[in-house]
Amino acid sequence: MSVRVQADDFDASHEIAALTANRTDIGAIVTFTGTVRGEAKGKSIASMTLEHYPGMTEAELERVEAEAHARWPLDATRIIHRFGELKPGANIVLVVTASRHRQAAFEAAEYLMDYLKSRAPFWKKETAADGTGNWVDARETDEAALARWNLPVKPTPGVKPAG
Amino acid sequence: MSVRVQADDFDASHEIAALTANRTDIGAIVTFTGTVRGEAKGKSIASMTLEHYPGMTEAELERVEAEAHARWPLDATRIIHRFGELKPGANIVLVVTASRHRQAAFEAAEYLMDYLKSRAPFWKKETAADGTGNWVDARETDEAALARWNLPVKPTPGVKPAG
Amino acid sequence: MKLLYFAWVRERIGRAGETLELPAEIRTVADLVAWLKTRGPEYAEAFARPDLVRAAINQEHVKPDAPIAGAREIAFFPPVTGG
């Protein structure tokens, strides 16, 4: 299984090793690791809590991953996203892409992150040192990052009438 | 020292940990790992030998790294390149970029690889299963990859080009 | 109908989900939002700015004009901020 949603931490080298074990056809591996920053808008953050939508989260990550495989010649990918309360400096997300072409590995990793950020149902709540909580707003720059992939807009998934 | 030229292997997680230890200002870490492929032009490869120009190699890698720091808001970078005889599947090169902006981390890692590939004085010799050796030719696609950085810096959402 | 709420939508409504009988005239997600807003001040507050609330039917993102016929599960949440 190449998509995991978990409370536990992850290790980038371990995931690279798992994806590339006994393979000599891969020439390029890109990883992206997102971590909790200790400051937001000039305010110190005591912790970050990630809420998610169990079931839909995995489904969205798998959809995003399948789209990357359809678009680039990838040999292997992995997406790991944590949930729960995380301290500054802690890992949040890991994306790994492996390909024989380095540009494919780079582009696919960027694409996965852009799509993950605007489609995977995660929400971040920052808790300040004084205990006050703040839900992080979606950033317009994330929408812009997505737009550059210039995909046709995905039609709204229709729901078939029952019966 | 953020540039290393060595015969020994490296570990991506170890380098990420070293760059981010006790730091909570970094939000995004990108790694690129290049590995020896077991096949070249349909021919099986027994090993790959990397020759380099001691002194100039380190100087070029440091120049390339300084250029990336001038161009993107990077918190930390690392470049490790191996030399000597390597087997298929073995690591060749590791680039790590850390930034508070994910797109800066991605772009800088791509840039470092593109420049490293066309400027750092390394040469690869493939040894086939039958013992014959073949110096790997420089690829035109690497020149093309480099050329795209000569364009004016494209504005990237949320990231001001440094300088 | 099984409804789920996440993040500040959940906090404002005061529960993570509920199962409700929906009036037959509710055909779209937007209809459902309008009806929920009449159920109490906590709903009115949660959906005060419908443009800030996203919806999913059967765990897939949908737009406000999506029909709810055939839905097993409808979720409301703010724009996502993972990664």
Add this chain to the structure above:
Amino acid sequence: MKLLYFAWVRERIGRAGETLELPAEIRTVADLVAWLKTRGPEYAEAFARPDLVRAAINQEHVKPDAPIAGAREIAFFPPVTGG
């Protein structure tokens, strides 16, 4: 002058480097290549296609028209293929 050779330039010339007295009329890298080619068939073969040989002076990449005045170390090698 200290000269260094790498990869197949080294293999064709048959040595990794040497220290040579250069004639005074040699001003540029291209002049040096032309002179080296007269030193024997191994040099002629190594520099048979000068467009495939790159040069560095004092460990910095240079073009064929670069002056060699002030050089401590001049290196010749194929286009690089690391990474």
